Amino acid sequence: MYIKKILLTIALLGIVAVGIFSYVIYNTIFSPNTQFESEEASVYVASDTNYKELxxxxxxxxxxxxxxDQVAKRKGYATNLKSGRFILKQGMNNNEIINTLRSKNEPVSVIFNNQERIEDLAGRVAQQIEADSISLLNSMKDEVFLKKNDFNLENALSMYIPNQYELYWNTSAEAFRERMLKEYHRFWTESRLQQAKKANLTPQxxxxxxxxxxxxxxKVDERKRVAGVYMNRYLNGWKLDADPTVIYAIKKxxxxxxxxxxxxLYKDLEIESPYNTYKYKxxxxxxxxxxxxxxxxxxxxxxxxDYYYFVANPENPGYHMFAKTLRQHNNNxxxxxxWINKMGINR
Incomplete structure (x- = not known):
């Protein structure tokens, strides 16, 4: 009888111990383990991140x-990290956190526009994905890639159509370039290609x-009219005489x-550059x-x-005065x- 009591006590203690152990394990795995104030938090895991850094x-x-740490090791995540952007939500437990980190790479919105040079574009994109500006620039200026796709170092920027794109944060420089080439061909539909051909222009x-x-x-609402002036000049074999090209040539x-x-200034119009449209047709x-x-x-x-000339309109800032004849243009x-002298703008 005494032995039975001892065995029963041992059995009960064992059950309690197992229960406590199971409770601890359950809590470790399934109890909420987040502590950020917002509804969610983004975690960016770089391609070269090790577990200690994570x-x-x-x-x-x-x-x-x-x-x-315990759950990550038990689930094998500690030795099998995944790079990317992952979103943790308020109240997640360790099991959910780890499942998210190893399988739910979320895309980011990559936005770019108004970049003057390919170098500027590389820097802008590097702020939004893992790839750094140097690797992006090297990829964008890869002459083998450019030649294969009918581009060169001078017109490479035209391959990048400004917009908002969804990409994974851990997208490599080469993968970004390939995606942009795909978007370029998607943008240049058969309809747009025919319009370009009708204007005697290539997409570049x-x-x-x-x-x-x-x-x-x-002014977006004025761009078609300004484009009409330049196309009138271009299609009739005139020089474009565009001030922005001279400014670019000076900067370059x-x-x-x-x-x-x-x-x-008048002296600027003499700068020797293929970008100087006052000098070259x-x-x-x-x-x-x-x-x-x-x-x-x-x-x-x-x-x-029938407009061939235009100049900024002092009475309507941002817009221009258009002229059909040189005489009318000189008056404008x-x-x-x-006005520009009155404003004291000398350069």
């Missing part, structure tokens, strides 16, 4: 890092003209793209900035009119020069 990154977001040349149009006017020669030039070899879609569409659907220009 623990440091996760620690501020969880109540008990040791519990997280459309981007060149569009970049000039965009630099000339920030000086390698100083941060300088703000508001006024083009040919279109510049590449865009002078990244044109947005409205500027590209403005060139493809340029306004049909005199009004503009008086």
């Amino acid at each position: 623990l440091k990154q996760i620690q501020p977001l969880v109540k008990d890092i040791n519990d997280f 040349e459309v981007s060149v003209v569009a970049s000039i149009v965009q630099k000339e006017t920030a 020669e000086s390698k100083d793209f941060d300088t703000v030039i508001k006024r083009v 040919e279109l510049p070899p590449g865009p002078i900035a990244m044109p947005d879609i409205s500027s590209i569409n403005a060139v493809l659907n340029f306004e049909k009119h 220009r005199q009004a503009y020069v008086r």
